[in-house]
Each structure stands twice: as C-alpha cells, then as structure tokens.
Amino acid sequence: MLWQAxxxxxxxxxxxxxxxxxxxxxxxxxxxxxxxxxxFIMLGAYTTYGLYHWVGLDPIxxxxxxxAAMFALGYVLQVLILNQIIRTSLLLSLVVTFGxxxxxxxxxxxxxxxxxxxxxxxxxxxxxxxFGVLIPVxxxxxxxxxxxxxxxxxxxxxxxxAGQMILATALDREVAALMGINPExxxxxxxxAGAALAGATGSLASMLFPIMPGMGLTFLSAVFVIxxxxxIGSVEGCIVAGFIYGLVQAWSGYYLxxxxxxxVGFALFLLVLVLRPQxxxxxxFFGEHA
Amino acid sequence: xxxxxxxRRRALVLWALAIVGVxxxxxxxxxxNNYWLRVLTTVFMYAIVTQGLNVIVGLAGYHAxxxxxxxxxxxYGCGVAMTLGLPFxxxxxxxxxxxxxxxxxxxxxxxxxxGHYFAIATVALNLAAIQLVIQVGGITGGAQGxxxxxSDLPPGPLYRAIYLVMLAGMVVSTLLVAFILTRPxxxxxxxxxxxxxxxxxxxxxxxxxxxxxxxISAGITGFAGGVWAYWITFIEPASAFDPxxxxxxxxxxxxxxxxxxxxxxxxAFVLEFLSTLVWGGFVTAHQIxxxxxxxxxxxxxxxxxxxxxxxxxxxxxxxxxxx
Numbered sequence: 001m002l003w004q005a006x007x008x009x010x011x012x013x014x015x016x017x018x019x020x021x022x023x024x025x026x027x028x029x030x031x032x033x034x035x036x037x038x039x040f041i042m043l044g045a046y047t048t049y050g051l052y053h054w055v056g057l058d059p060i061x062x063x064x065x066x067x068a069a070m071f072a073l074g075y076v077l078q079v080l081i082l083n084q085i086i087r088t089s090l091l092l093s094l095v096v097t098f099g100x101x102x103x104x105x106x107x108x109x110x111x112x113x114x115x116x117x118x119x120x121x122x123x124x125x126x127x128x129x130x131f132g133v134l135i136p137v138x139x140x141x142x143x144x145x146x147x148x149x150x151x152x153x154x155x156x157x158x159x160x161x162a163g164q165m166i167l168a169t170a171l172d173r174e175v176a177a178l179m180g181i182n183p184e185x186x187x188x189x190x191x192x193a194g195a196a197l198a199g200a201t202g203s204l205a206s207m208l209f210p211i212m213p214g215m216g217l218t219f220l221s222a223v224f225v226i227x228x229x230x231x232i233g234s235v236e237g238c239i240v241a242g243f244i245y246g247l248v249q250a251w252s253g254y255y256l257x258x259x260x261x262x263x264v265g266f267a268l269f270l271l272v273l274v275l276r277p278q279x280x281x282x283x284x285f286f287g288e289h290a
Numbered sequence: 291x292x293x294x295x296x297x298r299r300r301a302l303v304l305w306a307l308a309i310v311g312v313x314x315x316x317x318x319x320x321x322x323n324n325y326w327l328r329v330l331t332t333v334f335m336y337a338i339v340t341q342g343l344n345v346i347v348g349l350a351g352y353h354a355x356x357x358x359x360x361x362x363x364x365x366y367g368c369g370v371a372m373t374l375g376l377p378f379x380x381x382x383x384x385x386x387x388x389x390x391x392x393x394x395x396x397x398x399x400x401x402x403x404x405g406h407y408f409a410i411a412t413v414a415l416n417l418a419a420i421q422l423v424i425q426v427g428g429i430t431g432g433a434q435g436x437x438x439x440x441s442d443l444p445p446g447p448l449y450r451a452i453y454l455v456m457l458a459g460m461v462v463s464t465l466l467v468a469f470i471l472t473r474p475x476x477x478x479x480x481x482x483x484x485x486x487x488x489x490x491x492x493x494x495x496x497x498x499x500x501x502x503x504x505x506i507s508a509g510i511t512g513f514a515g516g517v518w519a520y521w522i523t524f525i526e527p528a529s530a531f532d533p534x535x536x537x538x539x540x541x542x543x544x545x546x547x548x549x550x551x552x553x554x555x556x557x558a559f560v561l562e563f564l565s566t567l568v569w570g571g572f573v574t575a576h577q578i579x580x581x582x583x584x585x586x587x588x589x590x591x592x593x594x595x596x597x598x599x600x601x602x603x604x605x606x607x608x609x610x611x612x613x
Contacts, residue, residue, distance in 0.1 A: 081585055088592040091405070094355050096588045098537050099588075100585065101581070102534075102578070106578045110575060221417050259425055263425065265418075266415070266417070266418035266421075270411070273411060
C-alpha cells in the first residue's frame, strides 16, 4: 500500500509541477502574483470538456487548442490590465488577479452551472499492474505529458530567441530595454505562455478530477508551496518540487489520513519560507522585483 | 506662524463633523427599516475589518492579503465560547484574544518574510485555517458548521443592538488607529513601512513592532468576526474564512487611502453602498460585477479615490486654463 501511495504521489506530482511553472515564471519575470492562474487551469479543463462533449474530441488532442486559447487570453489580459497595474504598484496585482479569477469562475458557473462534469476517455478505466502496484493509464499519460511539457518549456527558455528575451528581462528590465527588448511585450509573452501551461494542466486535470467552476482553487495551495519550494521562476525547480509535493501529500495521506494533506502542505510551506526562502533552485535574480 | 491655528481649526471642524455623524448613525435605528439597518451594519463590519487591515498594511506596510483569517478566528472564538456557555460580551473578548494570540504566534515566523512572500503566506494561512477547523471538528462543529446559542432578545431589538455594537467597533477601531498614529509605536510602524533596515538602525525593535501591529490588526478583525457570528447565528468554515472578505476590505482600504485615519471608513461606505446598489440589478452575476469593480478601481484609483479625484480636478483645471 505504501508503494501504491508513493506511485500515486509521483504521478500526481508531475501534474502539480506543470500546474506551477506558469505561475512561477510570471512571478519570477515580472513580480506579479497571479491569483488568476488557477482560473486558467479551470478554463483549460472546461475547454477540453466542451470539445469532448460537443465535438467528440479526445482530451489529449484538445491540449493544443486549450493551450492556444489560454495563451491568447493570458496575453490580452496582460496587455489590457496587468501592464497598466505594474506601472503603479506590484502588490496591486494580487487584488486585480483575484478580481479576474472571480469573473472567470462566475462566468463559467453562469454558462455551465455549478454541476460537476467529467470527460471519459476510452482508456480511462484501464490500468497497468507493475510489481503489485496499480498504475491507472490516465494518470501515467497525464504525468508523461506534464514532464514532456516541462522539458519543452525549459528548452523554449534556453534555446529560442524569445525565451532568451524573457530570461534577459527577468534578469534586468532596464538593460533588456537598452538591448532593444520591449519589456511590456515580453511580459505579455510570459503571461501568455504561463496561461498556456495552465490551460494544458486543466486539460490533463479534466481526465483525473471532477470538472467544476471551483476546481482551480484545489490547485492554489499546491501552486504556492511548489513555487516557493522550487525557487521563484525556476522551471526545473517546479518539476522537482512538484514531485516532492506529490510525495509529501501521498505520504501524509497514507500515514495521517487524507484530511491532513492541506495542513501538512502548509507546514511544509512555512518551513521552506523560514529556512530557505530562495527555494531549492532559486537564483539571486529571480523574484528580485518583490 | 499663521498656518498652525488654521490647521487646528480645520481639525476641530472635522472632529465636530465626525461626532455629529456618529450621533446621527447611533440614532438612525429609530427611523431605519430592516433592510437599511442590515446594509449599514454590514458597512460598519467592513469598516472594522478594513481598519484592522489598515494597521498592518497601511501603517506597517505588510500586505496581509489573507487577513480575513482573523475574521474567521474571531467568529469561531465567539461561537465556541458561547457554546461553552459564556455570555456574548465575554465571548467577544475571547474572539479578540484568540485572533490576537494567533497573529502573535504565527507572526514571529511569518513576519520575517517580506513583500510578496508575506502576502502569499497569509493567503496560504487563510486556506489552511479552513482545513484546520474542519479537522479539529468536535466543538467547532467541523465541516457541518456551528450554530450559535440564540439570544433572549426578540429579532428587532437584537438587530438594533448588533448595529450599535458594530458602530461602536468602527468608532473605537478608528480612534485606536488615530491614537497609534500619534504614539512612538505609530512612528515606528511607519518607519518600518518606509525602510525597515533603516528603522532597525534607528533602534526600533522591528520584529516586536510588526508582531504587535499584526496582533492589534487581528484583534480588530476578530472583533468584527465575533459580532458577525452572533449576528448570523450559524457559521461554517467556508463562510467564516471566506478570502473574499479580506479582499473586499483590501479594496476598501485602497479606495479610502492606506495609512489614513478615516480612509478605511470612507472606503467601506462607498464600496459597500456601491455594491449594494449595483448588485440588486445583477442577481446571478454578483462575482462578475465585484471582479470587474476590483479591476476598475485598481486601474482608475490605485492610490485612493481622494487622490484620483484631486488628479482629475487638476487635469480639468489645467486643460481649462490652457483653453
């Protein structure tokens, strides 16, 4: 049973990691704490649900579509609202993004009602047995896609011109501007990319969790803990911390009972903040805006 | 030499206006119907919560975004104390004490964090508190919620009494902020806000000041939560620790002006009346309206409505003068 719990924790950890990368990047690059991030996750899940329900599209196949849709939404919101807010006060971003999240959740509950929805892929019920441990195929697929997306995003940051521009702006906004980079466009690009990753998370989560307007909130504590544990703005930190968080959750569920998971998560969060606020992989420049 | 008496006269006028205003509000239940009594009680409640937020955010510069957690602790402190048989006034004391004590204990580790880190730590605290109450169960009622013992008073006089208690809370918390501002403690908090390291160099015990400020802030917020619990007579974790309470207070603080004495009260009046008026027309889309309102306020008046109004007037005047 312990091995089963460990396996479950690791599989979920992958999803937690990808759920956090966008949030962590946005914080690291522009110092915005995006509380609407979990709203993008929820919208991604509903995009997949809508495509599955009305068009009959496979949940996996809908990932690119929900990513594209969320990229557009994240980009537009950054240009129209957040870029204006950043000029006045960074801490206002908390309030503003909370407001955006409220609008998203309420719009969806008006459009789809608060009823719980679900998508059932053809492979949903099947699972593999390995050394006595049961591995549900959907979870394996979700974890695999999460890791692949994480690696792809890491490669995008390191090896493309746009990624290098994002990193340069995070490092030093003024010097980046002197090099001919337009910081506000880079911010919009980062916000779009972060929202796209959240959209992918939502598509993957729609196969594992019940789909409802408030589903994003279940990710919020995980996103906070993993961001801080991994180090603000660190992609590899998010992936590693995601697995750690998944394991801690699984083990605390196994030893203490499922209801203590949130409290153990909060304890872990406090411990990291007090002992190692820069996280496992945080470097000096990330999050300096705070 | 001449400005000093003028300022003193202006302050006197303001004090007189405030006293007349409070006296009018105290007499208002005689003429108000139940609907407006409830609206005003809610306004006072938010004014108290916002004033509590003002102490830690406006004065000390620590953005306790999840300060609603103390509203919940106050509500549960009062609820549990009354379930144990304490009368309401003593239960209210317990609510304030529990909230302040939690802030004091949690404050030592959490207030070492700065800026964003502190802000999200308080949000996480808010989320964790909901789970904690559900977990503790037993006397808190857990996920089922907690019904409070009913009052002996009939509903009419009870609601008027609650109204007056909330009004008193608003006045006292506002006077408390005004008092703090004149004390060395108030200068210490503002020094921490404007430059924490420099404040430390000046000989201010920054940690003790911050923890004390948060405990006061939590006590004020807990008072509102305690009265609220008695008012609605049934509390549950999700409604008592609703993060939206803290966010609404935050908006009121922004609107009214951070670190000012009457700003939180003004902000509470304007935003609560605005939302009451607007929400009547949008029954199914409350949250959308509130969300849009938040974004609009942050875009238009990030430094408060007084500053926004002054800028507007100046811009109008300069355009007028040029034309």
